[in-house]
Amino acid sequence: MADTRLDGTQPSGMKNRGSGWLVRLAGSTRVHRMMARVPGIKYLVRAEGRALFDILAGFVHSQALLAIVELDVLNLLQDGPMSAENLAPKCKLTVDRMQLLLQSAASLGLLKRRRDGRFALSVRGAAFLTVPGLEAMVRHHPVLYRDLADPVAFLRGETSPELAQFWPYVFGAGGATDTAVTALYSGLMADSQGLVAEDTLQLVDLSGVKRLLDVGGGTGAFLMAVAQKYPSLNIGLFDLPVVVEGAGVHMARAGVTNPLTIHSGSFRDDPLPTGSDAISLIRVLYDHADATVTKLLQAVFIALPPGGLLIVSEPMSGGAAPDRATDSYFAFYTAAMQTGRTRSGAEIAGLMADAGFADIAVIKGFRSFVTSVVTARRPK
Ligand SMILES: C[S@@+](CC[C@H](N)C(=O)[O-])C[C@H]1O[C@@H](n2cnc3c(N)ncnc32)[C@H](O)[C@@H]1O
Numbered sequence: 001m002a003d004t005r006l007d008g009t010q011p012s013g014m015k016n017r018g019s020g021w022l023v024r025l026a027g028s029t030r031v032h033r034m035m036a037r038v039p040g041i042k043y044l045v046r047a048e049g050r051a052l053f054d055i056l057a058g059f060v061h062s063q064a065l066l067a068i069v070e071l072d073v074l075n076l077l078q079d080g081p082m083s084a085e086n087l088a089p090k091c092k093l094t095v096d097r098m099q100l101l102l103q104s105a106a107s108l109g110l111l112k113r114r115r116d117g118r119f120a121l122s123v124r125g126a127a128f129l130t131v132p133g134l135e136a137m138v139r140h141h142p143v144l145y146r147d148l149a150d151p152v153a154f155l156r157g158e159t160s161p162e163l164a165q166f167w168p169y170v171f172g173a174g175g176a177t178d179t180a181v182t183a184l185y186s187g188l189m190a191d192s193q194g195l196v197a198e199d200t201l202q203l204v205d206l207s208g209v210k211r212l213l214d215v216g217g218g219t220g221a222f223l224m225a226v227a228q229k230y231p232s233l234n235i236g237l238f239d240l241p242v243v244v245e246g247a248g249v250h251m252a253r254a255g256v257t258n259p260l261t262i263h264s265g266s267f268r269d270d271p272l273p274t275g276s277d278a279i280s281l282i283r284v285l286y287d288h289a290d291a292t293v294t295k296l297l298q299a300v301f302i303a304l305p306p307g308g309l310l311i312v313s314e315p316m317s318g319g320a321a322p323d324r325a326t327d328s329y330f331a332f333y334t335a336a337m338q339t340g341r342t343r344s345g346a347e348i349a350g351l352m353a354d355a356g357f358a359d360i361a362v363i364k365g366f367r368s369f370v371t372s373v374v375t376a377r378r379p380k
C-alpha cells in the first residue's frame with residue numbers, strides 16, 4: 001500500500017504515553033485555573049475552551065445555516081448589502097429575529113457586518129452559493145437532524161432512521177422504482193458530483209485506460225467529467241433501470257461525444273458487464289454493508305481482465321487519525337442509512353485484498369469531506 005495515513009491501526013503506544021500527562025493535567029480543575037493565568041499558555045487554554053464550545057454549539061450553527069438557506073438570505077444579498085429592516089419583510093420575520101439571524105450568519109463567517117449596520121455577503125457566503133449541491137444538502141438535513149434527535153437510542157439501534165427511506169435503493173433494486181423519488185436523490189448526487197469528480201480525476205490518472213465502466217454511476221455525472229478530460233475514452237454507465245433511464249440523452253445534450261454504453265441492472269442480482277479495463281465505484285461502497293460490498297468487489301474482479309484497474313472514490317474515515325468531516329459527519333450519515341458505513345482507506349483496501357485484488361494504493365484526498373481514493377488491480 002502506498003499510503004497508510006488512512007490506516008485503521010492504532011497509533012504507537014509511545015505517542016499515547018507521551019500525551020497522557022497533558023490530558024491528566026488538562027483534566028485537573030486546579031491546574032486548569034492556574035494555566036489560564038500564565039501568559040502564553042492562557043491563549044492555548046482559551047483556544048481549547050473555544051473549541052469545546054464550538055462542538056457544544058454545533059447543532060445551533062447548523063440550524064442557523066438551515067434558516068439562512070430556507071429564507072434565501074445569501075441569494076437576497078447577492079445584489080448588495082442590506083439591513084435587517086430591509087430583509088425582514090422579504091423573509092417574513094420580525095426585524096428583531098432578522099437581526100438575530102444576520103448576526104449569527106456574520107459570526108459564522110457567512111456574512112460581514114458593515115460599519116453602517118448593514119450585512120453583506122462574505123467570501124465564505126459567496127463560496128457557499130457557488131458550490132453545487134451544498135444548498136440542496138442543507139435543505140435535506142432536517143431528515144438527518146430528526147434521526148439524530150436521540151443520539152443514544154440511534155447508536156443503540158433503537159430507532160428507525162428516516163434517512164434510510166430517503167435513499168431507497170440501498171435496500172435493493174426493488175427500492176428504487178419510483179421515478180420521482182429517484183429523480184430527487186439522483187439530482188442531489190449529480191449536483192454534488194462536481195467536486196468529487198474534480199478531486200478523483202486529480203488523484204487518478206486514466207490516460208492508460210481504454211474503456212471505463214462506472215458502476216452505480218447514477219445519471220452519469222462522473223462520466224461527464226471524465227469525458228471532458230479524456231474525450232476519446234470509451235465510457236460505460238451501470239446503474240438501476242429507473243436511474244439510467246434518459247441518462248444517454250442527458251449526457252449527449254451535455255456535449256459528451258465519447259463512445260458510450262448504458263447498462264441497466266442491479267449489482268446485487270446481475271453480473272457486471274465485461275469488456276472494460278477499468279471500473280469505478282464512486283460513492284457506492286459507503287451506502288452498503290460489508291456483505292454487499294464483498295459481493296460487489298467479487299463481481300468487479302470477475303468483470304475486469306487481468307491487469308484491470310479498480311477505482312473506489314468516496315469520503316473515508318480517518319482510521320487511526322480520526323477526521324472530523326468523515327468520522328463525525330459521514331459516519332453518522334451512513335449509519336442513519338442503516339446499511340451504510342464510512343470505512344477507512346485501510347478497511348476498503350482489506351476488502352479489496354479479500355476479493356483477490358493486488359497493487360492496492362490508498363490515496364488520501366485533498367479535501368476529506370469531498371473524497372479519498374483507493375485503487376487496485378486484478379493480478380495479471
Ligand atoms: C450515492 S449514489 C452515487 C452516484 C454517483 N456514483 C455519484 O457519486 O454521484 C449511489 C448509486 O448507486 C446506485 N445503486 C445502488 N444500488 C444499486 C444496485 N443494486 N445496482 C446498481 N446500482 C445501484 C444508486 O442508484 C446510485 O446511483
